[in-house]
Amino acid sequence: MPPASGAPSAAAAPGTPSARRRLAALRQPARTARLARALWIVWAIVAWNVVFDHVIVSAGRQYIVAAELAVRGRGSAAPHFENMDDWMRPAVWRALWTATASASAILAVGLSTIHLATRAPQGSQVTSCALRPTR
16 A cells, blocks of 8 residues: 555566666675675674674673682682682683684685676686587
8 A cells, every 4th residue: 555645666666677777686696695795794794793792691691600610619618709800801812812703704704705706707708509500
C-alpha cells in the first residue's frame, strides 16, 4: 500500500528499471570486487570482536575459579585473595594478539583471493567454444 502522503516508496519493486540498474551495476567486476572487499573487511572486524571477547570471558571465568579456590584455602594453606589484575592484564594482551592474528588471517586470505580472482590472465587468451575451429 503506498504511503498516505502520495510520495513514492523508498524501496524499489524488483521489476522496476531502477532495481534492474542496481542489479546490473553489481554484475560489473570492479563493483563486485569492491563489495567483496568490504564484506571480507566486515567479516574480519566481526571475527576480531568475537575472538577478543571469547578470550576475555575465558580469562574471567578462570579468575573466578581461582578466586573461589583461594578463598576456600587448600589443605594447610591459609585462605587468601587473588589479585584480579594478575589474571586479567595478561588476558587483555593475549586477547589483543589472538584477535589481531585471526582477523589478519581472514583479511589476508580474503583480499588475496579477491586479487587473484579479479586479475586478468597474463599471456593467455580465452576463446569461446563457439569460436574455436572444429575439424
